[in-house]
Amino acid sequence: MGEVAIPPKIQLRSVVKTSNAILTPDKPTTSPKEPPRHTTMHNHNTPPPDDSTTFTRTQPHPAVKTSKNMLSPDNLITLPKAHLHLHFTGSLDLATLAELAQSAHDKAAAELINDGALTVPATVKGWFRFQRTYDLARRVVCTEAAMRRVVQQAARNDAAEGVRRLEIQIDPTSYAPHVGGIIPALEIVLDEAKAAAHATGIQVAVIVAASRMRHPMEARTLARLASKYAGQGSGEVCGFGLSNDEWAGASAEWEGAFRIARAAGLPGVPHGGELRGADHVRQVVTALHPRRIGHGIRAAEDPRLVDELVASQVAFEVCPTSNVQLGIYPRLNAVPLQALLSAGAQIALGADDPLLFHARLNAQYQAAQQDMGCNLAQLAELAASSIRVSFAPDSDKARWLSEVAFWRTAQLASSQSSPPVIARSVSDEAIQKSNY
């Protein structure tokens, strides 16, 4: 099986990603062992094509600025949706990072806010430098108050984008040293998730994710801990993941942990199919039996595998800006979203780590529209799909799906009676608003 949801710690625009949970240096995310087979991909160690559409902080991808029937960011805010792939520290925005750095009296971390500090050209090789940068950002989440602040802000930011249900992912072992162990670390997050749900009006559930960089026995411990808090609602653990470097370990090593989680009613949501290709997706699915796969986008390299996943009702958590920022695809229009949609895949778009990728959830929908050719009906279907494959109670899903249907009808009617909408690029805006 594969990996699971990983909290990458990344360097912007460069290439590497690691989990929130990891403290040890990761190896490069792409390895010569299994070069990407998709013609539009490039290795992390290979500079992306000299194309102006490649993401950069100083030169955001030039998404289509105007187009008939293109939805504006405001339209996307009104689209009800679920956010199912968001890592804990990676969810931070720059303002909150600055606030936490100040509280922690961490001048070094505060320097990350300065222009350019988190920016590294995608052509620069330097995994360890990036790793250090990410660790620097994470170290401001070093108190109970800081952990609560992360949850609060993630809920607020998602509520502001029309999210009805957030399933935020965390490896509590990364924060345990600051609060006295993994039990209080998880309970703090669950407690705050419930409070944030009450404050924002959205559901905030938690996915506990083990790390591929740690011993599989530790994953079993986490699975047992997660099982004690299993549930579908806010402040409960709704799934079990596996994150970090997809090249670390054989997926079968985590089979026991996922079996423990399933026995407690916790569905699996391991990462796979971003850093590695379709063969690895197959390994992840075979060993871990996930309900959703974190990313899984490179399953598109094997259409027969995609058909099998669709038939097995394994959903995909697709994170386009993550894929581009990590160098998996050279640009957004190379992300094979349409191939998955054509195969009937259930897809939930996700931001992954907006702190490092400079784009939150609605930027993914905007990119799907502007760069991946999704029409209004497909955007509505993506939102509906995200709700269907969430682990929310069925009654809530039904209500939100009705809201999506209403939105679709209203938008279609509007598009037929109104002049073309001038759309702004959410991706670009997200970058600008975050002071990148």
Ligand SMILES: [Zn+2]
């Ligand atoms: Zn992830």
